[in-house]
Amino acid sequence: MSYFDYTVTNRDGSTTDLRQYAGKVLLIVNTATGCGFTPQYDDLEAIYKKYRDQGFEVLDFPCNQFAGQAPDSDEEIHSFCTMKFGTKFPQFKKIDVNGDSADPLFVALATEKPFQGFGRTVKALALKKFADANNKKYGDKAYIMWNFTKFLVDREGKLVARFEPTVDMAEVEKAVAQQL
Template identity: 70%
Template structure:
């Protein structure tokens, strides 16, 4: 189900790793999972699940768009080339990866600023992992708790085939839950 917000995310453009501009309209008719990632995060193993989900659903119209970000405890300090090499060798990722960017603050990429504004942070959920991340994020993210912010690496946004935001998943969300939401859009 699409959001009541009229923002069409296919109207946005992002920057490829070679510096070229990529209009998200390139992905018109596809279901998009937009993810801010990091190579040195406790959630980095989610790359394995993301690749599994991508392999299972790319032929049905899924695209996972990977945006490395170093804003959370400096957990993606490498260059774009080094990040590509890491993800290819360690997780054999095949989905598109874009230029490293900021997701919060004055330098936030407009795509992430809009996504976070439309689907504000609602907490990390319940359980030990959520409680641990809550404590760690509060200590390492000066903007923690501000609604229109991304709170940590591996926050995911699901965009439907028409370019409308349908869901936000915090890094603590089960990857099975993420996959079910994707399948509902396919």
């Protein structure tokens, strides 16, 4: 099965068939506006702007499951992102990425490429403790460990990489460029 076979929900409640992105490289991200990683929106927009004409898309899925860091409405989140970070890439309806109500797209992505750790930096070790406590309530359905987890899908709709929020955005950009 291809990741282009999924359907997702737009901010207005309508649906989008990811088939419309077939032949493009996708970076699928769960985000939050009140997270310490929120400045990654700048990096995501820069990568998007640099590569979109080569067939690259960032697909943004806000999520409020990590310490309540995206409590606003879909429209408030969208306004914040476009005004503060100038984002132009598609942003979809706020979703759950963990638990019984987890979005099927994220369940599939995270099941194919499970969490391998945040790294060994002091920040990564601190985040791990916080994420473990936050995600304990989801048990074996804690698919995503924190905001700004990124999944790279190639032009054929196959998952090629998972990047935790602690991964340097230059590494993410390098992987995107390799797929183009």
